[in-house]
Amino acid sequence: MPLDTAKVLLQVQKKDAAPKYRGLIGTCMTVAREEGVGALWKGLGPGLQRQVIYGGLRIGLYDPVKSFCTSVAGGDSFGVKVAAGLLSGAIGITIASPTDLVKVRMQSQGKQAAGVPKKYPSAVSAYSIIIKQEGLGALWTGLGPNIARNALINAAELASYDQIKQSLLETGFFQDNAYCHMASSLGAGFVAVCVGSPVDVVKSRMMGAAPGVYSSMLDAFVQTAKKDGVMAFYNGFGPNFARLGSWNVVMFMTLEQVKQRVFGAGQA
Numbered sequence: 001m002p003l004d005t006a007k008v009l010l011q012v013q014k015k016d017a018a019p020k021y022r023g024l025i026g027t028c029m030t031v032a033r034e035e036g037v038g039a040l041w042k043g044l045g046p047g048l049q050r051q052v053i054y055g056g057l058r059i060g061l062y063d064p065v066k067s068f069c070t071s072v073a074g075g076d077s078f079g080v081k082v083a084a085g086l087l088s089g090a091i092g093i094t095i096a097s098p099t100d101l102v103k104v105r106m107q108s109q110g111k112q113a114a115g116v117p118k119k120y121p122s123a124v125s126a127y128s129i130i131i132k133q134e135g136l137g138a139l140w141t142g143l144g145p146n147i148a149r150n151a152l153i154n155a156a157e158l159a160s161y162d163q164i165k166q167s168l169l170e171t172g173f174f175q176d177n178a179y180c181h182m183a184s185s186l187g188a189g190f191v192a193v194c195v196g197s198p199v200d201v202v203k204s205r206m207m208g209a210a211p212g213v214y215s216s217m218l219d220a221f222v223q224t225a226k227k228d229g230v231m232a233f234y235n236g237f238g239p240n241f242a243r244l245g246s247w248n249v250v251m252f253m254t255l256e257q258v259k260q261r262v263f264g265a266g267q268a
């Protein structure tokens with residue numbers, strides 16, 4: 001969670017001569033110094049809700065969607081894997097998007113002045129406050145870039161993991177074991193961050209901004225590029241890869257073990 005909090009703060013930070021947050025370690029230290037160590041776990045509640053809903057759907061839907069795409073396309077190509085990843089990721093995040101919005105809002109709250117209460121003291125109150133002040137539909141603010149981000153990352157993760165693992169096994173130097181799974185997981189995480197960072201930054205900025213700041217996903221892209229430069233789309237790349245790479249290793253290695261033991265299969 002601290003890695004995710006650092007990533008979000010770096011992504012929503014505007015270009016400045018003296019930026020408040022600098023890098024993964026610097027951001028974590030600044031948050032801990034100003035708000036306390038516990039603030040690094042801001043948004044833990046909605047973060048867990050997001051993982052249960054989105055994580056379960058995107059992984060659970062991938063194989064059946066891939067089977068469907070394979071039957072339609074008449075073969076199991078890399079394009080089929082990408083399509084399956086895009087579809088399962090888009091479906092999952094459409095349902096889980098409100099949890100993502102609340103997580104970003106809670107994480108992007110900075111240190112409050114003395115005597116000023118936090119706008120979102122808890123996940124439950126955050127949902128209620130957003131609905132009362134902005135309407136039910138506001139919970140899906142930033143849905144466009146969120147779908148784009150998660151569909152791209154899901155496709156990049158699952159399809160590239162599948163492809164990297166297959167390529168490693170074909171070299172003859174790897175067997176279908178933990179070493180192969182770890183290498184494939186890290187490779188998939190790197191590809192996913194490279195592909196998904198621009199829309200991830202825009203998603204975080206749209207979700208964390210006040211109503212009316214961005215009129216659309218395209219407007220958020222244009223404003224970010226004009227005001228902060230093209231490289232702003234890769235703000236938080238370090239903590240993003242640290243978070244996603246480590247998550248991929250845990251997720252794919254666990255998934256491989258479950259599939260081998262429960263289904264007797266060694267395929268991702």
